[in-house]
Amino acid sequence: GQQVMQIPQYQHVQEGEDFTTYCNSSTTLSNIQWYKQRPGGHPVFLIQLVKSGEVKKQKRLTFQFGEAKKNSSLHITATQTTDVGTYFCAGFHRGSTLGRLYFGRGTQLTVWP
Amino acid sequence: EAGVTQFPSHSVIEKGQTVTLRCDPISGHDNLYWYRRVMGKEIKFLLHFVKESKQDESGMPNNRFLAERTGGTYSTLKVQPAELEDSGVYFCASSKKFFQVNSNQPQHFGDGTRLSIL
Numbered sequence: 001g002q003q004v005m006q007i008p009q010y011q012h013v014q015e016g017e018d019f020t021t022y023c024n025s026s027t028t029l030s031n032i033q034w035y036k037q038r039p040g041g042h043p044v045f046l047i048q049l050v051k052s053g054e055v056k057k058q059k060r061l062t063f064q065f066g067e068a069k070k071n072s073s074l075h076i077t078a079t080q081t082t083d084v085g086t087y088f089c090a091g092f093h094r095g096s097t098l099g100r101l102y103f104g105r106g107t108q109l110t111v112w113p
Numbered sequence: 114e115a116g117v118t119q120f121p122s123h124s125v126i127e128k129g130q131t132v133t134l135r136c137d138p139i140s141g142h143d144n145l146y147w148y149r150r151v152m153g154k155e156i157k158f159l160l161h162f163v164k165e166s167k168q169d170e171s172g173m174p175n176n177r178f179l180a181e182r183t184g185g186t187y188s189t190l191k192v193q194p195a196e197l198e199d200s201g202v203y204f205c206a207s208s209k210k211f212f213q214v215n216s217n218q219p220q221h222f223g224d225g226t227r228l229s230i231l
Binding site: 004006009030031033035041042043044045048088090092099100101102103104105106 | 144146148153154155156157158161163168169171172204206208217219220221222223224225
């Protein structure tokens with residue numbers, strides 16, 4: 001069935017180091033969204049990527065959507081303790097009912113001061 | 114604006130009992146979704162309402178789960194009878210109406226209901 005795989009599951013970094021999480025879909029995506037969930041909180045929308053090869057930046061965060069629209073990545077430059085949380089990618093599969101999100105397992109980021 | 118609210122925040126029940134979860138979406142949001150996350154696994158889609166109609170309920174695990182959205186406002190998700198494997202965090206999310214093909218609205222999540230079945 002349609003799946004979105006996300007790696008790594010956990011990442012521990014020292015403050016100032018970079019961090020990257022990767023998502024890969026078994027089928028072509030219409031678009032992909034990224035969410036962040038702080039410990040004890042709920043997923044909060046970060047960004048949506050729609051176009052093949054699209055790159056978007058939000059301050060220290062860089063989001064990429066692959067040319068084939070099957071993979072995506074989130075890169076954080078110079079992590080800070082405020083970046084702690086679980087980052088989820090969530091894809092809309094082409095041909096699926098619009099609205100249904102397929103989430104990856106998430107990458108739980110820990111940042112040591 | 115007020116966010117998505119869910120009630121209760123926690124529920125602990127015994128196997129075989131019934132539990133009803135409630136979700137109040139952001140006012141004016143046509144789309145309402147239910148998701149479930151079992152610890153360490155992905156956030157899994159359960160179903161999607163557009164106003165009061167079920168757009169997609171293909172993620173519902175079995176007929177022990179019943180979701181309603183009468184009047185197109187708040188929604189309830191009832192589990193009857195609850196089984197051990199139903200434990201997890203149930204999230205509700207809402208979003209505005211879709212206007213463009215291939216471009217979806219951000220989904221706004223509630224804090225979830227942590228359901229524990231003993």
